[in-house]
Amino acid sequence: MTSTSEQAAAHRRRRVPTGPITLRLGLLGLVAIGIVGAALELAFERHWRSPVQLIPWVALVLLALALLLLALRDSPRTITAVRVLALVVLLTAAYGVYTHVSVNFGMGAADSAWDTYSALTQWWSALTKSVGSAPPLAPGMLAQSALLLLLASLTRRDASRPDSVNTA
Numbered sequence: 001m002t003s004t005s006e007q008a009a010a011h012r013r014r015r016v017p018t019g020p021i022t023l024r025l026g027l028l029g030l031v032a033i034g035i036v037g038a039a040l041e042l043a044f045e046r047h048w049r050s051p052v053q054l055i056p057w058v059a060l061v062l063l064a065l066a067l068l069l070l071a072l073r074d075s076p077r078t079i080t081a082v083r084v085l086a087l088v089v090l091l092t093a094a095y096g097v098y099t100h101v102s103v104n105f106g107m108g109a110a111d112s113a114w115d116t117y118s119a120l121t122q123w124w125s126a127l128t129k130s131v132g133s134a135p136p137l138a139p140g141m142l143a144q145s146a147l148l149l150l151l152a153s154l155t156r157r158d159a160s161r162p163d164s165v166n167t168a
Contacts, residue, residue, distance in 0.1 A: 020155040027152035031067050034145030035060055041138065052099070059092040059142050066149055074157040082153050089146040096139025104132025 039060055047053045066085035069078050104126035108114045111131060114122065125131045 021157070024152050024155035024157065027148050027155075028067060028071055031063070031145045031148045031152065034141055034148065035064055035067065038141040038145070041141070055092060056096060056139065056142060059089045063089050063142065063145055063149065070149065070153060079153050083150060086146040086149045086153070089142055093139040093143035093146065096142065097136050100134035100136040100139065101126045103134040104129060104136065107132035 038056070042048075042056055042060075047056065062085050066082045066089075069085075070082045101123070105122060108117075108122055108125060108131040114131075117125070127136055129135060
């Protein structure tokens with residue numbers, strides 16, 4: 001017969017690990033969900049009709065590659081590569097927001113009262129999609145996933161290491 005303390009110890013050994021490894025897995029899972037969600041949104045919108053519309057697809061491939069690298073390896077070189085790829089995706093997302101707002105701003109000329117609005121009102125209308133149909137926050141999905149990947153790169157795969165935060 002086993003004692004209560006032995007049963008408790010066995011139960012603790014079977015528990016899901018907590019701390020940095022769980023955080024890392026959660027962040028990587030959120031990145032994967034973000035990639036799939038962004039890919040589906042791009043596919044539903046048929047976002048491939050011009051070379052410029054292919055840019056977010058390339059960004060998704062880079063993000064998926066970075067996710068795979070970080071999930072498989074934890075070397076300083078890999079982490080540096082992942083961070084560079086995430087930064088490229090962040091810059092791509094910023095370009096996407098700018099492009100969408102600019103397209104919407106250009107569509108404002110179709111409004112007869114457009115020239116009577118202040119510049120601030122015109123840009124606000126473009127940002128909030130009051131004019132045009134390009135969703136300025138859609139590229140934000142890419143940015144969010146890239147930021148989550150950067151956060152995941154701060155943790156280590158090996159939870160048994162004493163230094164659980166990676167500063168490389």
